[in-house]
Amino acid sequence: MANNGQTDVAVLVAMLSERAAVNVRLALVADVQQWQLHHGQVTLDDDTPVAERFWRYSTVSFLELSLPGATVAALLRGDEQDIHGLHVVAPGPPASSASTSRLRGQQEWARVATPWPRTEWTINRDANTPQPDHGVLVGDGPxxxxxxxxxxxxxxxxxxxxxxxxxxxxxxxxxxxxGWLSQITIGPDLLKAVVDGEALDGAVLELSGAADNQLQPVDGAGIYRFPLLNGLAHDSLLMLRREDQWLDWRSFPAPAYGRARDASVVWERSGPELDLLLANGEGQHLECKREVPEGDSRKKMLKTIAAFASQDGGTVLIGVQDDLQIVGLPERPNVDKQVLAVVGMIRDNLEPMPPYETRVIDHDGKKILAVEVSGGGQMYAYRNQHRPEFPEFYVRVGPNTVPARHHEIATGFRQAPAVITF
Structure with a gap:
């Protein structure tokens, strides 16, 4: 099966029709004497019983229940159906094809990640479909x-x-x-992979890179070990496969601090993780500082944090020079006070508060402070304390932080989940 592509909706209708029952979540919008489908989520999982939920309001309803596969297939086909006492219709003519994505384990897409791989089909809503009322919802539900x-x-x-x-x-x-990779532990000289699955006959586990390749047959669920004579190369790929079909995989590019981490990958020591992060140097998602900045030099770091938050995240490493030499944090003041100083700078100068975490990394006896910034889905401003009435917006372009253009600021605010008032 291809990783991405298109599937004829008739194929999905046939697949649903063959199932006695499927788990569904439906978001419905009131439309005269009937309910129009706004979003339907179907899980083809015989192993997980559904916990039924019903939230009913005057203008919208939310249902989670098990339905006959034929009922859901009919609704997907565009036929009206009576579901839990509601007459449900699908908006517009039925689509002819669905977008298809095959996702590895722990891969987040549309706010969902699962330990095992999955295939997802999506059908877009017609752009002209009326949107639900955005008023307060009070009724038979939260x-x-x-x-x-x-x-x-x-x-x-x-x-x-x-x-x-x-x-x-x-x-x-x-x-x-x-078959799937439930956990990978990476140390300086050893990679351990925990393999799980329901049909592992004939599977092999492969660790490959530009200069090396190791293969191990998989004889069932368990722990498999790969020696790392020269550490883990930053272009490594761990693949669980059967013949020419992958079952699950993980790649190990430079870690993207500040963005969603793969919960199945554990770094036994921070050294290899930090080495991989630094392998590609400063760039779109990484900025290095020798020490916690003071005085006017603080602005450069703060506007970079604002840029990371306004886009898709990144990390500031404090204790690393521009030439990527790891010098560590100075002994005085102590590490806790240096962390508090950075937290205070962010609190006092950035609005709204960006999504971030601080983490102290030990590396060969030296301590590095990582300020891991997540992309916040909106624009974040640097507030100059000398001119607080003029918020400043920034974006990251390669290794540089530059003022945001008007259209970039406008786009950021259109995507924001709430209106920001300065």
Whole structure:
């Protein structure tokens, strides 16, 4: 199966029709005497029983339940259906094809990650479909300020963000548990992979890089070890496969501090992780500082943090020179005070508060402070204390932080989940 492509909807209708029951989550919008489908999520998983939920409001309803596969297939085909006492219709003419994505284990897409690989099919909603009312929701279910918050809570049990307003009408998920990598532990001279799965006959585990390749037959679930004579190369690929079909895989480029981490990859010591991060030098997602800046030099670091947060994240490493030499934090003041100084700078000068974490990394007896900034889905401003009425916005262009252009600022605010008032 190709990793990405298109699937005829008739194929999905046939696949659903063959199943006695499927788990579904439906978001419905009131439309005269009927309910129009806003988003449907189908999970083709016989191993996980559904926990039924029903949230009912005057203008929208949310349902999670098990339905006959034929009922969901009919709705996907565009036929009206009666579901849990509601007459449900699909908006517009049925689509002819669905986008297809095959995802490895722990790969997050549309706010969802699973330990095992999966195939997902999505069908986009017509752009002209009426949107639900965004007023306060009070009814037979938790109360919400608006539909987007309710949808995010119902689908993900997570707060609303700019990605929660889904553009797809249907999302169909097929878990693939033949084999997967449940955990990878990386040390200076050894990689350990924990393999799990339901059909591992004939599988092999391969660790490959530009200068080396190691293969091991997989004789069942368990731990498999690969010696790393020269450490882990930054272009390494760990592949669980059967013949020419992959079951699961992980790659190890320079770690992207500040963005979503793969929960299945554990670095036994921070040294290899830091070495890989520095392998590509300063760039779009990495800035190095010899020490915690003071005085006017603080602005350069702060505007870089604002740029990371305004885009897709990045890391500032303090204790590393521009030439990537690791010098470590100075002994005085102590590390805790240096961390607090950075936290205070961010709190006092950036608005709104960007999503970030601080982490102290031990490397060969030296301590490095990593300020890991996540992409926040909106624009973040540097507030010059001498001119607080003029917020400044920045973006990252390669290894440089530059003032954001007007269209970049406008785009950032259009994507923001809430209006920011300065």
């Amino acid at each position: 109360s919400f300020l608006n539909f987007d918050q309710a949808l995010s809570a119902f689908l993900h049990q997570r707060p609303h963000d700019s990605n929660a307003g889904r553009s797809d009408l249907w999302r169909i998920v097929l878990p693939q548990r033949a």
